[in-house]
Amino acid sequence: MFLLGRKKSPDSSTVRLEIILYHFVSDQRNDFTLSGHTVPTADFRRQLEYLAAHYSIIRLRDARLLAQADPARPYAAVCFDDGYDCILKEAYPILGEMRVPATMFINPPVLGNRDLLWRDKIRFLIRKGLEQEFAAFLRSQRGAYRFGQLEKLGFYKWSKNPKCLRTMRIQNDVNVFFTRKGFDPAAIASEQNLFMRERDVAPMEFLDFGNHTWSHPILTLLPAAAQKDEIGRCHDFLVSRGMEPAGLALPFSPYNRDTVAITRTLGYPCILTVFEESNFLSPGKMAQPLLLHRRMAPKDAGGLAAIL
Numbered sequence: 001m002f003l004l005g006r007k008k009s010p011d012s013s014t015v016r017l018e019i020i021l022y023h024f025v026s027d028q029r030n031d032f033t034l035s036g037h038t039v040p041t042a043d044f045r046r047q048l049e050y051l052a053a054h055y056s057i058i059r060l061r062d063a064r065l066l067a068q069a070d071p072a073r074p075y076a077a078v079c080f081d082d083g084y085d086c087i088l089k090e091a092y093p094i095l096g097e098m099r100v101p102a103t104m105f106i107n108p109p110v111l112g113n114r115d116l117l118w119r120d121k122i123r124f125l126i127r128k129g130l131e132q133e134f135a136a137f138l139r140s141q142r143g144a145y146r147f148g149q150l151e152k153l154g155f156y157k158w159s160k161n162p163k164c165l166r167t168m169r170i171q172n173d174v175n176v177f178f179t180r181k182g183f184d185p186a187a188i189a190s191e192q193n194l195f196m197r198e199r200d201v202a203p204m205e206f207l208d209f210g211n212h213t214w215s216h217p218i219l220t221l222l223p224a225a226a227q228k229d230e231i232g233r234c235h236d237f238l239v240s241r242g243m244e245p246a247g248l249a250l251p252f253s254p255y256n257r258d259t260v261a262i263t264r265t266l267g268y269p270c271i272l273t274v275f276e277e278s279n280f281l282s283p284g285k286m287a288q289p290l291l292l293h294r295r296m297a298p299k300d301a302g303g304l305a306a307i308l
């Protein structure tokens with residue numbers, strides 16, 4: 001993996017930025033909130049209260065401005081990935097009440113519950129106890145996958161490991177398996193009202209929008225042209241909705257020189273990983289785009305102080 005200007009340690013002139021990542025913020029209990037990364041609303045509120053008490057919370061799109069900020073106080077930003085509707089219904093009212101800005105990174109094809117993200121399909125199969133049957137189906141696709149690490153990693157982690165997948169064929173194979181089992185992903189998403197609607201992607205006082213690619217692939221498993229299509233289609237969707245993308249949130253974090261070149265061409269201010277690291281921004285020359293790391297939010301209020 002190509003790394004863009006990672007800074008290992010701070011000095012007295014650097015500004016510290018912590019970026020906290022959420023997926024579901026919800027009190028609902030369904031196949032997705034129970035199996036995904038979910039923070040209850042009361043814990044979300046307490047986490048924001050902690051950030052507000054100890055950090056200056058900024059809009060992510062303003063991160064580059066921190067190179068000229070006072071390093072005496074640390075800064076924080078809040079992000080959401082994937083476009084789940086609970087963020088609008090349950091998290092956004094808390095953001096508004098507390099006047100905390102945040103950024104939502106979306107995948108357009110699932111908006112309006114037209115489909116499930118392929119990772120949501122994997123979680124759904126696991127919840128239904130079908131992971132072994134699905135793994136057997138993948139084994140029948142001879143040569144398409146590497147199964148040596150399956151037992152060690154467990155099916156969920158194995159199914160998103162770029163060293164095990166070879167290509168992004170799994171996105172199509174999970175669709176084929178869903179059809180064989182008679183599962184309708186749009187009906188499943190609609191039943192849970194899982195995703196926000198297209199018309200919800202609009203200017204909001206406390207929510208900006210960013211690019212999370214079109215279909216949430218592992219970008220390093222794609223050639224440059226396919227990466228350009230994935231990033232470009234999401235970019236075009238956001239621009240068509242009157243949005244200036246706040247940056248590119250990398251699905252799962254892997255990226256390479258092609259990824260950087262594409263985002264640089266688009267003029268994106270930043271690329272975001274999910275590495276559990278602080279960001280230290282220097283007043284010197286900054287890379288374009290800027291590589292920023294995000295920490296996954298813990299599922300309870302007290303855990304946030306522990307990871308920071």
